[in-house]
Amino acid sequence: MEKQPKPPPLLLLSSQLSFQNRVCEVTLNSAFLSWKEVETRPKRTSGNIYGPLKAAGSHYVPVCEIISVQETEEDCPSTDTGKWQKVPQSVAESNQHAFTVSYVERTQKHRWRCSEVTLHCTDRTLCLQWVQAIREQLSLLTIRPKHLLVYINPYGGKHHGKRIYEQKVAPIFSRASISTDVIVTERANHARDHLKTEADLKKYDGVVCVGGDGMFSEIIHGLISRTQCDSGVDQDCSDEPLIPCSLRIGIIPAGSTDCICYATVGSNDPVTSALHIVVGDSQPMDVCSIHHNKTFLRYSVSLLGYGFYGDVLTDSERKRWMGPARYDISGVKTFLSHRYYEGTISFLPADENVGTPRDKLQCRSGCDICRLPSADKQVSKDEESVSDTETKGVWKVIRGKFLAINAACMSCACPRSPKGLSPSAHLADGTADLILVRKCSRFDFLRHLLRHTNKDDQFDHPFVEVYRVRQFRFTPRYEDTDSELDLRETEGSGRKRFFSQICREHPACSCSLAHSSWNCDGEILPHAAIQVRVHCQLIKLFARGIEEQSVFEEPYAFSAI
Ligand SMILES: CCCCCCCCCCCCC/C=C/[C@@H](O)[C@H](COP(=O)(O)O)NC(C)=O
Numbered sequence: 203m204e205k206q207p208k209p210p211p212l213l214l215l216s217s218q219l220s221f222q223n224r225v226c227e228v229t230l231n232s233a234f235l236s237w238k239e240v241e242t243r244p245k246r247t248s249g250n251i252y253g254p255l256k257a258a259g260s261h262y263v264p265v266c267e268i269i270s271v272q273e274t275e276e277d278c279p280s281t282d283t284g285k286w287q288k289v290p291q292s293v294a295e296s297n298q299h300a301f302t303v304s305y306v307e308r309t310q311k312h313r314w315r316c317s318e319v320t321l322h323c324t325d326r327t328l329c330l331q332w333v334q335a336i337r338e339q340l341s342l343l344t345i346r347p348k349h350l351l352v353y354i355n356p357y358g359g360k361h362h363g364k365r366i367y368e369q370k371v372a373p374i375f376s377r378a379s380i381s382t383d384v385i386v387t388e389r390a391n392h393a394r395d396h397l398k399t400e401a402d403l404k405k406y407d408g409v410v411c412v413g414g415d416g417m418f419s420e421i422i423h424g425l426i427s428r429t430q431c432d433s434g435v436d437q438d439c440s441d442e443p444l445i446p447c448s449l450r451i452g453i454i455p456a457g458s459t460d461c462i463c464y465a466t467v468g469s470n471d472p473v474t475s476a477l478h479i480v481v482g483d484s485q486p487m488d489v490c491s492i493h494h495n496k497t498f499l500r501y502s503v504s505l506l507g508y509g510f511y512g513d514v515l516t517d518s519e520r521k522r523w524m525g526p527a528r529y530d531i532s533g534v535k536t537f538l539s540h541r542y543y544e545g546t547i548s549f550l551p552a553d554e555n556v557g558t559p560r561d562k563l564q565c566r567s568g569c570d571i572c573r574l575p576s577a578d579k580q581v582s583k584d585e586e587s588v589s590d591t592e593t594k595g596v597w598k599v600i601r602g603k604f605l606a607i608n609a610a611c612m613s614c615a616c617p618r619s620p621k622g623l624s625p626s627a628h629l630a631d632g633t634a635d636l637i638l639v640r641k642c643s644r645f646d647f648l649r650h651l652l653r654h655t656n657k658d659d660q661f662d663h664p665f666v667e668v669y670r671v672r673q674f675r676f677t678p679r680y681e682d683t684d685s686e687l688d689l690r691e692t693e694g695s696g697r698k699r700f701f702s703q704i705c706r707e708h709p710a711c712s713c714s715l716a717h718s719s720w721n722c723d724g725e726i727l728p729h730a731a732i733q734v735r736v737h738c739q740l741i742k743l744f745a746r747g748i749e750e751q752s753v754f755e756e757p758y759a760f761s762a763i
């Protein structure tokens with residue numbers, strides 16, 4: 203289909219206003235607000251005392267990135283104590299009428315800041331006309347949230363959640379005329395239970411989570427369960443397609459890892475996240491459901507890890523008082539213990555059109571793969587059911603001794619690992635990357651781990667395999683005989699023989715090490731044998747995916763427009 207050329211933006215208002223004592227040509231059209239300095243005063247240059255009328259720096263702000271506009275009360279002393287208030291530029295200007303536009307400015311490392319420009323008018327009518335025209339354009343942006351439900355975990359990360367929200371986020375929401383109901387949680391699972399049973403969700407345009415990945419996990423559990431419950435979907439039934447949640451979720455990072463925020467925005471910065479909420483961004487996201495036989499256990503959006511990451515989490519939970527540093531201490535300890543686990547992984551590979559975990563195509567804002575119509579979208583019940591299409595694939599079975607089994611339905615990029623556990627995983631393609639790290643030497647495992655922190659390919663080792671999957675199952679070795687899959691032991695079954703073998707191979711370890719635990723977005727799962735299925739685009743965030751670097755380096759320098 204041929205693309206229709208976009209109609210040119212409609213010119214709405216144009217005036218000569220003053221900015222920092224200079225005359226500016228200010229224009230508002232349906233797409234941009236722009237101001238261009240115009241040199242009107244005669245300028246002395248060598249030879250010619252009258253220089254040409256010169257256009258200096260032009261500025262363009264897309265209307266969709268304007269946060270707010272207000273009349274600036276320059277004559278009255280300020281009642282606004284935030285950093286929003288500008289001191290008048292000069293005595294000459296202070297008597298004039300002015301309005302201030304706040305807008306998004308991109309800075310380094312995918313961070314957004316709130317910038318502002320104050321434009322002075324010669325009369326009040328013109329000033330009000332400008333304020334009204336800009337407000338009208340903002341009111342057309344119906345994707346922007348107006349009323350939000352905010353949950354704050356006061357104990358996440360370094361326990362700064364409440365302060366971060368009050369000092370950095372609330373002023374931005376109030377500037378953007380967003381009203382909020384704020385709940386500071388009093389116990390673990392407070393937010394989840396409130397969302398699941400109590401909250402009047404019809405009142406809100408979105409939910410905001412102030413905390414880390416664990417807190418985000420609470421929010422999605424509450425929201426997904428509520429949505430299924432309201433639609434009569436049984437979460438215990440692993441074949442049934444789930445109903446996508448309609449409310450978007452914003453993440454204000456205030457946790458230890460903040461992987462979900464970092465991997466969907468590109469930074470773990472509260473102001474940037476608040477601005478993505480204000481402009482009403484929307485990023486769909488895959489969610490894994492985890493079952494044990496016919497029982498629903500949990501959902502996961504970031505890391506689902508058995509072996510190394512499971513053991514790191516189990517050890518670090520005892521060190522919560524240390525804050526984010528607990529993961530480093532437990533990481534070193536777990537690395538030194540060098541435990542491996544036996545079991546069987548079986549999985550349903552994804553079709554080739556979603557790419558492969560090693561294709562080096564990173565998921566970025568507006569990602570083509572996540573927009574593919576063939577992505578395993580949630581289908582309505584009268585259409586072909588998801589299970590029909592999925593059973594057409596062929597399951598693969600891998601048995602072995604593993605140091606780590608990780609599944610990531612997105613990159614899991616975080617400050618600790620800027621490209622993530624699976625750098626080419628997609629946020630919303632309906633697949634997860636399954637990473638199997640087989641038993642190897644400590645030195646090799648260290649090389650693999652260190653590659654998460656630099657540019658080298660962590661999958662380029664003979665003991666690492668990675669697959670893009672839609673579903674998988676894991677059965678630890680001693681449970682193989684009870685498994686529904688009936689994957690029989692070839693080397694002999696029976697617990698006694700299994701434990702004696704483990705102990706022979708592992709003289710320094712105790713028998714209890716035959717099992718690890720699953721780390722599910724920072725929560726320990728009670729079962730080792732699990733079935734996992736990816737649900738394409740089950741939730742939506744107030745985010746837009748990571749923007750291409752070029753957008754950041756040249757922040758809206760629309761010189762060609
Ligand atoms: C020896 C050098 C080791 C460097 C290894 C670096 C690998 C880092 C890969 C991290 C992937 C993190 C995925 C995110 C997991 C979060 O859900 C979870 C819970 O985060 P939270 O505490 O709630 O913020 N955090 C952890 C560490 O398990």
Ligand SMILES: Nc1ncnc2c1ncn2[C@@H]1O[C@H](COP(=O)(O)OP(=O)(O)O)[C@@H](O)[C@H]1O
Binds near residue numbers: 391
């Ligand atoms: N008020 C509270 N008291 C204790 N625990 C809480 C409270 N609110 C939330 N939690 C729990 O704290 C855990 C960690 O929270 P999170 O915000 O992810 O921080 P971190 O990244 O440091 O782990 C989550 O599992 C969440 O369920």
Ligand SMILES: [Ca+2]
Binds near residue numbers: 612630
């Ligand atoms: Ca995915």
